[in-house]
Amino acid sequence: DTGVSQDPRHKITKRGQNVTFRCDPISEHNRLYWYRQTLGQGPEFLTYFQNEAQLEKSRLLSDRFSAERPKGSFSTLEIQRTEQGDSAMYLCASSPGVGRVWETQYFGPGTRLLVL
Amino acid sequence: RKEVEQDPGPFNVPEGATVAFNCTYSNSASQSFFWYRQDCRKEPKLLMSVYSSGNEDGRFTAQLNRASQYISLLIRDSKLSDSATYLCVVTNAGGTSYGKLTFGQGTILTVHP
DSSP states (O other): OOSOEEEOSEEEEOTTOOEEEEEEOSTTOOEEEEEEEOTTSOOEEEEEEETTEEEEEOTTSOTTEEEEOTTSSOEEEEESSOOGGGOEEEEEEEEOOSSOTTOOOEEOOOEEEEEO | OOSEEEOOOOEEEETTOOEEEEEEEOOTTEEEEEEEEEOTTSOEEEEEEEOTTOEEETTEEEEEETTTTEEEEEEOSOOGGGOEEEEEEEEEOSTTOTTOEEEOOOEEEEEEO
16 A cells, blocks of 8 residues: 555543654655544644655644654654543645645545543 | 635435535635545545636536635536535645645535435
8 A cells, every 4th residue: 555654543542641643655755744633624734844844833733742754754743741622533644745736635544533 | 714614514415416515715815726525534535626717527517716715516416425525625825835735624415315
């Protein structure tokens, strides 16, 4: 399977715990995006990487959230001191990053987080 | 006001019906427009891009009116397999917002026998 992969697919945690999610983009895709989707809503942008550089962060990304893409390949999203409001589907997407603003973004299957 | 607004539905239609979804966006700087489809508990997938001249892909027709900041999707001859959530999506170019997608809340479609 050469699509975007995410791990884990599901995560249940207790409030106050830290969680980390991983995203592996399509091979050689330079751009990587994280989105969050809550029930009944469309995905909302969290952050974006061009290779290893994090170029934009949404105001939704509080200080408890951190994302990295250290070698320009896979990315991790960490949530510290989780809150019940963090319960959502966390989606990763990638695109080739060759210059066109309307590049198709390919989404991974998502990580579904439930904070108890 | 949300940047992209859609009628959430749900739309319940019989097989073979024609159904239309509407979407408005608030940022006049928006440059690219799409419809994504999302099946229950799955990731969004690109259905089609939307151009000012209108475009058609089989039973699906998308239209864009930049003056009114309005996007539409028409599905003809609905199939059971068309049941899904349809997401209206825009992108805004400029600065570092390169390719960031802004989604509407989605419109739920259920096609019944």
